[in-house]
Amino acid sequence: MIDRTFLLPVFIFIGIPLTILFLYFGLNYSGFCFAKMRYLSDYEKIQGAFDFQNHRDKIPAIIPGKKEQLYDYIRYKNFDEYIKQNPDCCSINPGGPYDLPPPDFLDRIFGFHSGDAIVINFKARYLDENGKQRLKEYQVEHAVQNCGQFKW
Numbered sequence: 001m002i003d004r005t006f007l008l009p010v011f012i013f014i015g016i017p018l019t020i021l022f023l024y025f026g027l028n029y030s031g032f033c034f035a036k037m038r039y040l041s042d043y044e045k046i047q048g049a050f051d052f053q054n055h056r057d058k059i060p061a062i063i064p065g066k067k068e069q070l071y072d073y074i075r076y077k078n079f080d081e082y083i084k085q086n087p088d089c090c091s092i093n094p095g096g097p098y099d100l101p102p103p104d105f106l107d108r109i110f111g112f113h114s115g116d117a118i119v120i121n122f123k124a125r126y127l128d129e130n131g132k133q134r135l136k137e138y139q140v141e142h143a144v145q146n147c148g149q150f151k152w
Contacts, residue, residue: 116144
């Protein structure tokens with residue numbers, strides 16, 4: 001027969017901590033941000049990726065017949081200005097192959113990767129060597145952590 005007085009300490013010292021760990025890792029895997037105690041909205045994720053991209057000072061650009069050069073990047077005032085000019089620019093997990101490594105299981109359960117890929121069709125404004133404003137369009141893909149930090 002099983003000694004039932006032994007089951008209570010086993011449940012308390014093994015069962016409860018394991019349940020808490022599974023809950024913590026499960027919420028992390030699902031993308032929950034413990035620092036903010038909530039899930040980030042799609043808007044916050046896209047805005048973070050935009051801010052990460054808009055923060056640069058120089059942009060590499062290739063002008064036909066010349067080598068690649070770095071030009072002065074003209075920043076957007078804010079995310080709302082960019083969205084007004086480019087309403088269909090951004091998406092989360094649109095499908096298709098990404099130029100991102102797949103998330104590791106450990107990164108997911110520890111919150112270092114939310115499992116989402118943020119894709120922005122970015123239109124970068126810059127000044128060429130003559131001081132004329134030009135536009136460079138390219139697609140950027142970002143992997144976001146659970147609380148909004150970006151890995152790439």
